[in-house]
Amino acid sequence: xSAFLTAYAMRSARTRTELPVNADxxxxxxxxxxxxxxxxxxxxxxxxxxxHGGYWQELGKDDSSFPARRLVPAGAAFAAIGYGLAxxxxxxxxxxxxxxxxxxxxxxxxxxxxxxxRIVLAGSSAGAHLALMALLDxxxxxxxxxxxxxxxxxxxxGVYDLEPVRLTYVNEPLGLDAEAAARLGPxxxxxxxxxxxxxxxxxxxxxxxxxxHRELVEAATPRSAAVHDLVITHRNHFDITFDLDDPASDLGxxxxxxxxxxxRASRRTAGDSVRSHRDIGRV
Numbered sequence: 001x002s003a004f005l006t007a008y009a010m011r012s013a014r015t016r017t018e019l020p021v022n023a024d025x026x027x028x029x030x031x032x033x034x035x036x037x038x039x040x041x042x043x044x045x046x047x048x049x050x051x052h053g054g055y056w057q058e059l060g061k062d063d064s065s066f067p068a069r070r071l072v073p074a075g076a077a078f079a080a081i082g083y084g085l086a087x088x089x090x091x092x093x094x095x096x097x098x099x100x101x102x103x104x105x106x107x108x109x110x111x112x113x114x115x116x117x118r119i120v121l122a123g124s125s126a127g128a129h130l131a132l133m134a135l136l137d138x139x140x141x142x143x144x145x146x147x148x149x150x151x152x153x154x155x156x157x158g159v160y161d162l163e164p165v166r167l168t169y170v171n172e173p174l175g176l177d178a179e180a181a182a183r184l185g186p187x188x189x190x191x192x193x194x195x196x197x198x199x200x201x202x203x204x205x206x207x208x209x210x211x212x213h214r215e216l217v218e219a220a221t222p223r224s225a226a227v228h229d230l231v232i233t234h235r236n237h238f239d240i241t242f243d244l245d246d247p248a249s250d251l252g253x254x255x256x257x258x259x260x261x262x263x264r265a266s267r268r269t270a271g272d273s274v275r276s277h278r279d280i281g282r283v
Contacts, residue, residue: 004238005059011242012065019072021065027104028097032084035101036061038068039113040077046118046151046259047077049105050244053125053157056094057086057173067122070245070252074261077114079105083130087173091184098130099139106149120258121153124241128158132186132216135194145191152196152258154244154251157209157237160187160216164208187212190219196226198254202240203233228254 016023016036024034040046048071052064061082068078083089083097102121109116123131131153135146162181165171182188197220201213217229230250232240246252256262 001238005063007239008059008063008066008241011069012063015065015069019068021068027101030084030097032082032089033097033101034061034082035105036065036080036082037112038065038072038078040072040075042075043113044115045075045077045113046120046261047079047105047109047112047114048154048244048255048259049079049081049102049119049121049131051081051083051098051121051123051127051130053123053127054085055170056091056126056130060085067241067244070247071255071259071261074247074256076259076261077112087175091174091176091180095130095133095184096139099134102134102150103140116149118151118260119149120151120255122156122244122255123154123158124156125237126159128155129160129162129186131155132158132160133184135191136186136189137191145193147191147193147195150195152198153194154198154255154258155200155216156240156244156251157201157205158199158212158216159209160212161185187216187219190223192223194220194224196228196258197224198228198230198251198258200228200230200232200240200251200254202235202237203231204236206237209237230254 019038022037025037026034050064050067052059061080064080071078081098081101083094121131121134132155135153137145162185166176166181199217201209217227221227243249243251244255247256
């Protein structure tokens, strides 16, 4: 795992030297409540908002710049959200921070040169959990639902059911009890309407991550206009994010379609599995 974490940091550092970035923009009052914004090269651009993983206790926005490297030249803006980590912050607080960061970006879209109808969330592992929590109803200002203002989401190798987490060593810094695991598990609280989703995982995943992927696809399909179910056989839990900005990959091509960017045909590796929401019932 350490090799992948090192790669995140190195690729992100290089991206920040190659592209203009507005770093450490506060979306709240706490030192951890900041985000990095990579502006697009033109006005009214789509925005990909990335929420990092790390089991809610590792990594940060400084490790999350690398998908901007090819997305910004292609015409998108990119934001990496920072948030507080466990055990200093409870998971309820972390969820609230990410939601407030998303809302800050929605409110400031015009000032940032962003098309507010093309804001797409993305997250990996614990970040996919947090991105999905931002798609649940009930936290935006009255009369506004996430499906009204978020154009889509890209969820990679996510944790959507927290009860298995509660029963592992990962819960030591989180301190979840059964009630909190149920309350903060987004699979149990999906709204009746979700934006279009790309739900992806690597082929080299544990059985539990594969189960959670499958169950989210099944639960989200009747709630969304489109659920793109993608299994990338040559990727694993940690390196799947490297395809986010690669237009020649199935994941990168799906991201660009969701952002409304032009892209070329994906380069699918033998064995990769791609299904649209129309295929779910036949599997």
